Amino acid sequence: MEIRARPLTGSMIVLHEASIAEVLERCVGLFKVGAGQGAPEPGPLSLPQIEGAVAAAMTGLALMQTARGRVLPPALTLLWYAAGIAGLPARK
Numbered sequence: 276m277e278i279r280a281r282p283l284t285g286s287m288i289v290l291h292e293a294s295i296a297e298v299l300e301r302c303v304g305l306f307k308v309g310a311g312q313g314a315p316e317p318g319p320l321s322l323p324q325i326e327g328a329v330a331a332a333m334t335g336l337a338l339m340q341t342a343r344g345r346v347l348p349p350a351l352t353l354l355w356y357a358a359g360i361a362g363l364p365a366r367k
Contacts, residue, residue, distance in 0.1 A: 277290040278290075289302070295359070299325050299326060299329070302325060303319060303320065303321065303322050304319030304320065326360050326361065327361070329357075329360050330358075330360040330361040333354070333356050333357035333360070334353070334354065334357045336353045337350040337351070337354045337357065338350075340353065
């Protein structure tokens with residue numbers, strides 16, 4: 276697994292060959308958000324918190340793609356990934 280930081284955009288790219296669950300497990304505690312002065316220091320993010328954030332981000336990206344008129348495949352693909360990460364069952 277390789278993680279590349281993009282300071283210009285404030286983003287990170289995770290290159291991997293593992294399953295998403297394995298990647299998320301390895302990223303637990305990797306990100307830490309600082310608090311203001313006098314506030315207690317937050318602890319590391321848990322796996323469910325990371326999964327929820329990733330699912331919310333992908334849903335937001337899907338809505339943005341839909342608003343741009345790019346429904347197939349980007350918006351549907353992002354929603355599919357978001358549902359999988361959120362643990363929603365797939366219909367067969």
